[in-house]
Amino acid sequence: MKxxxxxxxxxxxxxxxxxxxxxxxxxxxNLDALANEGIRYENAYTCQPVCxxxxxxxxxGTFPHSNGMVTNGVPLGANVKTIGQRLSDHGIKCGYVxxxxxxxxxxxxxxxxxxxxxxxxxxxxxxxLDELSExxxxxxxxxxxxxxxxxxxxxxYAHRCSDRAIKFxxxxxxxxxxxxxxxxxxxxxxxxxxxxxxxxxDFKFESSAKFTDSLSDKPLMQKLWAGDKLNAxxxxxxxxxxxxxxxxxxxxxxxYEMGRVLNAIHELIPDAMVIYTSDHGDxxxxxxxxxxxxxIYDEVTNIPLIIKGGxxxxxxxxxxxxxxxxxxxxxxxxxxxPKLMEGKSxxxxxxxxxxxxxxxxxxxxxxxxxxHDGFGGLQMMRGIVTEDHKLAINLLDKxxxxxxxxxxxxxxxxxxxPLYLDQIHKLHDKLIKHMNDTRDLYRGxxxxxxxxxxxxVPRWDNExxxxxxxxxxxxxxxxxxxxxLPMKEAVRSKYLYEMGDQNDESAK
Numbered sequence: 001m002k003x004x005x006x007x008x009x010x011x012x013x014x015x016x017x018x019x020x021x022x023x024x025x026x027x028x029x030n031l032d033a034l035a036n037e038g039i040r041y042e043n044a045y046t047c048q049p050v051c052x053x054x055x056x057x058x059x060x061g062t063f064p065h066s067n068g069m070v071t072n073g074v075p076l077g078a079n080v081k082t083i084g085q086r087l088s089d090h091g092i093k094c095g096y097v098x099x100x101x102x103x104x105x106x107x108x109x110x111x112x113x114x115x116x117x118x119x120x121x122x123x124x125x126x127x128x129l130d131e132l133s134e135x136x137x138x139x140x141x142x143x144x145x146x147x148x149x150x151x152x153x154x155x156x157y158a159h160r161c162s163d164r165a166i167k168f169x170x171x172x173x174x175x176x177x178x179x180x181x182x183x184x185x186x187x188x189x190x191x192x193x194x195x196x197x198x199x200x201x202d203f204k205f206e207s208s209a210k211f212t213d214s215l216s217d218k219p220l221m222q223k224l225w226a227g228d229k230l231n232a233x234x235x236x237x238x239x240x241x242x243x244x245x246x247x248x249x250x251x252x253x254x255x256y257e258m259g260r261v262l263n264a265i266h267e268l269i270p271d272a273m274v275i276y277t278s279d280h281g282d283x284x285x286x287x288x289x290x291x292x293x294x295x296i297y298d299e300v301t302n303i304p305l306i307i308k309g310g311x312x313x314x315x316x317x318x319x320x321x322x323x324x325x326x327x328x329x330x331x332x333x334x335x336x337x338p339k340l341m342e343g344k345s346x347x348x349x350x351x352x353x354x355x356x357x358x359x360x361x362x363x364x365x366x367x368x369x370x371x372h373d374g375f376g377g378l379q380m381m382r383g384i385v386t387e388d389h390k391l392a393i394n395l396l397d398k399x400x401x402x403x404x405x406x407x408x409x410x411x412x413x414x415x416x417x418p419l420y421l422d423q424i425h426k427l428h429d430k431l432i433k434h435m436n437d438t439r440d441l442y443r444g445x446x447x448x449x450x451x452x453x454x455x456x457v458p459r460w461d462n463e464x465x466x467x468x469x470x471x472x473x474x475x476x477x478x479x480x481x482x483x484x485l486p487m488k489e490a491v492r493s494k495y496l497y498e499m500g501d502q503n504d505e506s507a508k
Contacts, residue, residue: 004272007180011187013278027252030259038308044320049280049292049300052101061326061341065440070366075104083326085116095121097164098182143189146197153193158185158257166264173268185254190246192253200248210286217413219397226288237285273309294365294379296392310350321361339470360386384431391427439467
């Protein structure tokens with residue numbers, strides 16, 4: 001049997017924008033059908049709720065702080081390999097159609113296929129704009145074009161991406177392959193034709209305390225982010241989303257476009273694994289906030305994840321993460337998972353949902369975009385999520401802790417509540433270990449020197465470890481500074497070395 005995987009992605013789709021997640025006001029029949037054929041993950045999380053860094057984790061299997069893409073507008077590190085290069089070097093055909101956002105260029109990209117991806121099918125947004133006249137380029141960025149009588153679905157990026165994806169499936173249906181179809185939609189300008197352009201004309205969110213969160217016990221950054229919405233009424237916040245109806249309409253439109261690809265998969269390669277996810281969500285007024293930033297709220301971090309190819313019609317509530325997608329692909333195609341990948345293969349869970357892969361997952365934030373002074377500027381956050389709790393360490397601001405069972409709307413920040421201190425410490429210990437294990441560039445004693453962490457004594461040596469890069473098939477083994485010999489392990493205890501055991505190269 002051929003091994004084939006199609007990864008479908010949308011941009012800025014919240015979990016509750018997909019009908020099968022419980023919001024039946026959302027029209028997403030194709031994704032709903034996909035969920036019935038596979039597994040729906042309730043607690044899947046992005047590694048950073050902003051486009052480029054989120055995608056960097058998906059396509060490299062390393063966190064943004066490891067691969068260098070800690071913000072929009074910077075490229076992946078020069079020695080970072082994508083899953084496309086890794087698989088193609090093992091003889092797997094890899095196609096990428098759609099938004100990339102990992103080359104360090106502007107929003108649209110450079111129009112050039114990175115190493116490992118089929119150049120004949122490469123189609124980032126620069127390629128799309130290059131097909132258009134100057135007048136058409138302007139139209140492609142104007143939301144009001146959606147309401148003009150002559151506006152056609154064939155003009156949209158989504159439609160042209162679907163066309164190319166269907167062509168790829170037809171051409172390579174008899175070969176092993178990995179295909180990504182990465183739509184920009186429903187991200188603004190959210191162009192979509194009738195009937196989608198007016199499908200949500202009178203839509204309003206149901207009344208919720210989230211829209212009137214005082215943010216009194218939340219970080220200062222969130223109050224600044226809320227701006228003039230800090231004292232607005234729920235109705236005013238609902239009306240603040242002037243483009244909400246078109247955004248949601250575009251969300252249903254891109255479901256239709258994905259349906260075209262899913263139909264081709266069903267007809268030509270019915271046994272292929274299909275993965276659907278989104279890079280991140282959008283606050284859309286919840287907690288008086290819009291867009292995304294250094295927040296751990298579900299609206300921006302809890303993304304949809306649906307996988308067809310194992311058990312059918314099942315739901316997984318255990319935590320899941322984008323960081324595990326690349327290792328899962330390596331495992332699916334029968335290749336060893338590289339040591340430097342920071343996630344785990346989900347394949348055992350895909351075939352048996354009773355198997356736990358993660359008890360906690362991690363998300364982070366460093367900066368929204370290198371080009372902008374706005375969006376809060378530098379916002380250093382590292383977070384950990386379990387089924388029951390969330391902890392966010394906001395390095396330059398107030399920390400957050402939420403009881404997801406007692407307070408699913410994340411209204412009450414319990415970071416100063418002594419009743420939760422033991423649980424806060426347990427999650428904090430895991431978070432610090434995660435930062436150390438992944439060689440987080442920004443780790444330091446400051447992440448532990450918190451007002452609630454009484455008794456912590458900072459050290460110049462911090463946690464006391466040096467960490468070399470893991471074994472990497474594309475590079476020679478890194479050499480130990482003190483001996484010039486190849487490192488045997490990635491972790492070496494600095495304290496033991498200073499005490500005279502110069503041969504110790506074991507993990508702590």
